[in-house]
Amino acid sequence: MRPVDVVDRLLKDRNRTPGTEGRAYAPVNIALCKYWGKRDRALRLPVTSSLSVSLPELGADTTVRPAETADRFILNGHPVPATDPSATRLSRFLDLFRGDPHPHFEVCSVSTVPLAAGLASSASGFAALVLALDAYFAWNLDRRALSILARLGSGSACRSVYDGFVEWHAGERADGMDSFAEPLRRAWPGLCVGWLRISDAPKAVSSREAMERTTSTSPLYRAWPGRVANDLHTLRTAIREGDFETFGRTAESNALAMHATMLDSWPPILYWHPRTVEVLHDIWRARAEGLPCYFTMDAGPNVKLLFERASRPDLCARFPGINVIEPFCIRS
Amino acid sequence: MRPVDVVDRLLKDRNRTPGTEGRAYAPVNIALCKYWGKRDRALRLPVTSSLSVSLPELGADTTVRPAETADRFILNGHPVPATDPSATRLSRFLDLFRGDPHPHFEVCSVSTVPLAAGLASSASGFAALVLALDAYFAWNLDRRALSILARLGSGSACRSVYDGFVEWHAGERADGMDSFAEPLRRAWPGLCVGWLRISDAPKAVSSREAMERTTSTSPLYRAWPGRVANDLHTLRTAIREGDFETFGRTAESNALAMHATMLDSWPPILYWHPRTVEVLHDIWRARAEGLPCYFTMDAGPNVKLLFERASRPDLCARFPGINVIEPFCIRS
Numbered sequence: 001m002r003p004v005d006v007v008d009r010l011l012k013d014r015n016r017t018p019g020t021e022g023r024a025y026a027p028v029n030i031a032l033c034k035y036w037g038k039r040d041r042a043l044r045l046p047v048t049s050s051l052s053v054s055l056p057e058l059g060a061d062t063t064v065r066p067a068e069t070a071d072r073f074i075l076n077g078h079p080v081p082a083t084d085p086s087a088t089r090l091s092r093f094l095d096l097f098r099g100d101p102h103p104h105f106e107v108c109s110v111s112t113v114p115l116a117a118g119l120a121s122s123a124s125g126f127a128a129l130v131l132a133l134d135a136y137f138a139w140n141l142d143r144r145a146l147s148i149l150a151r152l153g154s155g156s157a158c159r160s161v162y163d164g165f166v167e168w169h170a171g172e173r174a175d176g177m178d179s180f181a182e183p184l185r186r187a188w189p190g191l192c193v194g195w196l197r198i199s200d201a202p203k204a205v206s207s208r209e210a211m212e213r214t215t216s217t218s219p220l221y222r223a224w225p226g227r228v229a230n231d232l233h234t235l236r237t238a239i240r241e242g243d244f245e246t247f248g249r250t251a252e253s254n255a256l257a258m259h260a261t262m263l264d265s266w267p268p269i270l271y272w273h274p275r276t277v278e279v280l281h282d283i284w285r286a287r288a289e290g291l292p293c294y295f296t297m298d299a300g301p302n303v304k305l306l307f308e309r310a311s312r313p314d315l316c317a318r319f320p321g322i323n324v325i326e327p328f329c330i331r332s
Numbered sequence: 333m334r335p336v337d338v339v340d341r342l343l344k345d346r347n348r349t350p351g352t353e354g355r356a357y358a359p360v361n362i363a364l365c366k367y368w369g370k371r372d373r374a375l376r377l378p379v380t381s382s383l384s385v386s387l388p389e390l391g392a393d394t395t396v397r398p399a400e401t402a403d404r405f406i407l408n409g410h411p412v413p414a415t416d417p418s419a420t421r422l423s424r425f426l427d428l429f430r431g432d433p434h435p436h437f438e439v440c441s442v443s444t445v446p447l448a449a450g451l452a453s454s455a456s457g458f459a460a461l462v463l464a465l466d467a468y469f470a471w472n473l474d475r476r477a478l479s480i481l482a483r484l485g486s487g488s489a490c491r492s493v494y495d496g497f498v499e500w501h502a503g504e505r506a507d508g509m510d511s512f513a514e515p516l517r518r519a520w521p522g523l524c525v526g527w528l529r530i531s532d533a534p535k536a537v538s539s540r541e542a543m544e545r546t547t548s549t550s551p552l553y554r555a556w557p558g559r560v561a562n563d564l565h566t567l568r569t570a571i572r573e574g575d576f577e578t579f580g581r582t583a584e585s586n587a588l589a590m591h592a593t594m595l596d597s598w599p600p601i602l603y604w605h606p607r608t609v610e611v612l613h614d615i616w617r618a619r620a621e622g623l624p625c626y627f628t629m630d631a632g633p634n635v636k637l638l639f640e641r642a643s644r645p646d647l648c649a650r651f652p653g654i655n656v657i658e659p660f661c662i663r664s
Binding site for chain 1: 551552553554555558562584588589591592596600604605607610612613616
């Protein structure tokens with residue numbers, strides 16, 4: 001099945017005539033159990049389920065309007081050249097939704113994700129775009145359908161249509177209609193995510209390429225789905241019980257396992273910088289000295305610490321330059 | 333089965349009355365396909381086979397003599413206190429061989445392995461000790477029996493009773509009588525091994541503990557034996573055909589996979605220092621620029637480069653401080 005067929009099915013009987021403007025916000029999310037490996041590349045269907053927490057303060061605020069002769073993208077006030085790879089990717093995604101009249105779109109997006117934070121912005125970007133399209137066309141789709149549409153833009157975007165803890169069900173169907181995210185509906189008021197920027201240099205290997213190289217060349221990857229099934233179960237239980245130690249340990253170990261499968265690939269993929277290793281040893285030392293802190297990492301050199309509010313002063317003293325967000329404590 | 337039963341079987345009908353002196357030399361070896369995980373701890377039986385190359389210039393020259401009232405160990409001219417863990421380990425190993433009269437041993441060992449080279453010396457140490465015991469008691473055992481006895485002291489020591497490429501067959505028997513090393517009888521005259529010392533600080537986690545933690549906690553380790561089976565096959569073929577690219581790639585990937593299983597363990601094990609990551613990126617950069625070089629790493633922060641003689645000048649210019657050995661070119 002092609003993405004356009006998925007869209008046609010979800011938008012059956014829905015309006016394809018655009019309005020004048022649609023606007024929406026979506027947060028970034030950090031995976032605690034990683035999405036690593038696709039079973040269908042075109043539909044962005046994952047090998048395994050995954051689990052994330054959204055960071056409500058950081059995200060994309062996106063407005064969709066009709067455009068005259070061609071798509072126009074404005075990011076943080078600056079036009080994105082049509083030849084830019086991100087513009088090409090967006091236009092290809094928008095091909096799935098072109099209305100009549102006004103087949104072209106102007107997409108203005110303001111990202112509150114600090115550039116160089118080492119936080120993937122494509123998840124919040126595609127989620128906000130899908131939510132804005134829903135408003136623009138007045139589809140009034142349910143969240144499940146919106147999650148599937150966001151997934152077609154960027155896999156992990158399907159988790160960014162919700163706040164809080166979110167699980168993306170891998171699903172089994174070839175058409176991906178059972179591969180969407182759902183909120184866990186559990187809050188963890190004292191939870192803190194602190195990110196440490198190590199580098200914002202462009203990555204030599206894109207996450208997408210790393211994921212594909214891993215699934216096609218890493219022998220150890222064969223054991224990844226079994227690990228994820230266990231990690232998801234453990235994380236859900238730890239979240240339900242508010243068991244921070246199990247929560248942190250499982251998230252940290254899952255992230256390290258993802259990096260392990262990259263090392264096991266050929267050519268090997270190592271996103272870490274020397275400073276990354278320094279930070280990991282610092283975190284383990286802090287923990288050995290009694291500070292309850294864990295970390296997660298995505299496909300990059302940066303490190304995201306996980307801790308509870310009670311440890312926040314100690315953590316900030318120990319890791320100057322850390323940026324802390326409390327995902328369940330939304331600023332008014 | 334206990335180690336003492338293995339020894340009794342191998343030494344059946346052999347002399348247990350010591351002579352006056354036995355002396356032997358054994359080289360260190362570097363695994364190209366790693367020994368990582370035991371199926372029997374007491375007998376040091378491995379989960380998988382492994383393959384190494386001996387470094388003939390580096391090793392242990394060991395002399396065994398009778399001692400009066402207790403074991404005495406002299407390493408590089410300095411007595412080792414009986415309370416030292418290495419002395420305890422040696423005495424426990426020697427318990428398997430005590431003769432009558434003179435149940436005690438004086439073991440003098442001179443190691444040509446530079447301290448702080450980051451090269452495991454226990455393999456050459458136990459191999460040389462077993463060979464020296466064979467001479468001391470005039471057992472005249474064959475190499476297979478000597479390899480098994482060395483294995484009882486330190487797993488990888490069973491490979492150090494040979495020069496050149498050596499394969500340690502995992503074996504299947506519970507008594508380990510089919511778990512011994514054999515030489516591949518293939519030379520690679522231009523092969524170079526260059527080691528880069530990154531740190532000689534004591535390791536926070538011993539190799540033995542790391543191995544045990546990996547087998548008992550790493551979910552990805554389940555896929556390790558399948559990887560090793562493929563890597564061994566590929567390495568044997570590459571050695572037979574003199575295919576350096578395949579040889580280097582397989583050794584490097586196998587080493588990274590071993591470190592991957594450590595990352596996947598809990599608590600995670602990361603022997604790397606920031607400098608290790610710097611060196612890995614340097615090697616990959618050199619390779620991307622056309623220099624055919626690969627690396628292997630053991631359970632520690634140091635890096636061992638693999639290259640051919642033709643690349644030696646470039647490698648030495650690029651990695652000042654590298655120590656190069658040509659395993660198939662023995663200095664006279």
